[in-house]
Amino acid sequence: MPIPAKAFQRWLHGIAPHTSTSDICRVSGIKRTTLAQQLVRGKVAEATVVSISRAYNVNPVSALAAFDAYRQLADTHPPTRAELVSQISTADLLRAVLARSAADPGGAPAAAAAAAADAADAAAEPAGSPALEPAPHATSVKNWVEAIDDGELRHRVSAATGIAPQNYSAQLTANRLAPELAVATSLAAGVGPASGLVATGLVTEAEAGWPPGARQAALDSLSDGELTTLAGDRLQTLGRALRRQEHDHEKTEKIWENLG
Structure with a gap:
């Protein structure tokens, strides 16, 4: 507002x-x-x-x-582990999977892949750069809402703010959320009221009072199974989004072809 x-x-x-x-x-x-x-x-x-x-x-x-x-x-509250993990990019999750695989003596292929990824990162990033990409990332808003949603969150936000559920969902799909809706979502979920502002990129983690290194600590706390499952879910979501884009692109090209 x-x-x-x-x-x-x-x-x-x-x-x-x-x-x-x-x-x-x-x-x-x-x-x-x-x-x-x-x-x-x-x-x-x-x-x-x-x-x-x-x-x-x-x-x-x-x-x-x-x-x-x-x-x-x-009224400040520390972020939950689920919130912290939601603000880790898919690329960082995949790098973490490769790094853990490389630590396994039996994972030679994964180790080679991890070494290649590390070499690419070293070439692309300046020395001293943070281990994790800063929040927000490409799907940070949607991931954050999913992390705190108990199944009824959208309905509570709609009732509290008057926004139509389809309009709320449209903002999430576009990876954006108006500041007042971000705060309303936090309140409806019972989490720190500034968390949504971090997910939308309006404020930084430090400005919201998130402890330094909290996202990295949350990532490190994931078991191998949790990490691999989460990375797999993110990849599936990314794959669906890419397929939709490709389908829309093909439809657009056909329209232009028919127009001559």
Whole structure:
């Protein structure tokens, strides 16, 4: 839910008093026209608050919690293991499978594959880069909701927010979720209210209060069976998505061919 312009201006005066709009936009990287349009409409985007907060060394989650629509963010909870694992990319899961296979003396083919993958990673990534890709990833939103869904989550979110279930599902399919829906989903599932904002990419893990290295620790805690099953499920989901894309592409090409 966008922030009311008057509440935003009061907040802005509190963190950057006597600072011109031009200077605020310059420091935060927001276009002046963008901020001006939001103020005229009377609704300021959450992303604007986040950008300005970072520019003035204010925690974005705490900044959003200052507004009535997001006051629940003041109540912080650590993420569950399922949430942490949901924010690990498929590529990182596969690398973990290969790494564990390489540790098995009997897994020579897997060891060779792991060595090749490590060599490719070393060539592609700068030295000192993190072991895991930063959240979010290509299916982070959908994976996060699936990780906390008890089977009735979508219905509770729909009842609490008024969003039609099909519209909610459409956002998940597109790997996006409006900030207010992300928070509502967290509350409906009984998890930390900022977790959904991490999955959507609005805030970082550190800004949401996730412990350093928490995702890696969650990954390491998976048994070989759990890891392999999860990676397999992700690959199946990816395969279905790719097949749909290929089918849509073929249909488009046939349409163009018929049009001459």
